[in-house]
Amino acid sequence: MIGRLNHVAIVVPDLPEAVARYRDALGAEVGPPQDLPEHGVRVVFVTLPNTKVELLEPLGEGSPVEGFLGRNAAGGIHHVCYEVEDLLAARDRLVASGARVLGGGEPKVGAHGKPVLFLHPKDFNGTLIELEQV
């Protein structure tokens, strides 16, 4: 069911500093910062040959990553995103297996403009999983 690892999302307290680390110290290809006010984050994409790393910082009030940063002041890996071909079929299979889908189980439009769902970390070894329909 799950396909490619679409991205690893890392929440950081200081986006320019994180960008400098990935660009200068790790020599990665780093894009420009993008504000996504409807998602409450500012994001930078790090392009690797086979997937992406997304560096996120809170944007505006009540950002969904604010709480994470409160618990992890230095930042940390926030979630992984796996691609699926049929998000509703994936959801139904997951729910049937006993896994919990966050936010009522209805897909929302994610940061890439595609339908996404998040799975409860307690059902997946403490890992927040995003599923994105591709």
Added chain:
Amino acid sequence: MIGRLNHVAIVVPDLPEAVARYRDALGAEVGPPQDLPEHGVRVVFVTLPNTKVELLEPLGEGSPVEGFLGRNAAGGIHHVCYEVEDLLAARDRLVASGARVLGGGEPKVGAHGKPVLFLHPKDFNGTLIELEQV
């Protein structure tokens, strides 16, 4: 400098349970468990089309992932591994940039039989980074 994302490593408290979740609920291709006593872990590889997820549980006394599990009883994402072509050149560039390399800075043989180094999470937004020479 960094190339492909080689893998995302997730430490889990119960490997068979995690395997069942990835195989049955997420429908992923999951390999057999492998004991790596020299690394103090039992590992299962989840093969995705573009990268791997490694599910790890402690093996034996003094496993290097025991402390992580003590702090994260449900498990969690432990590290990400980026590939590099020349590990010593990567290390020298990182050290010159002010980043700290763990364990004295000399490469060790990692779980895949290749030279690896780990970078201090405090220098990379709370993310433990493994570099593997390919």
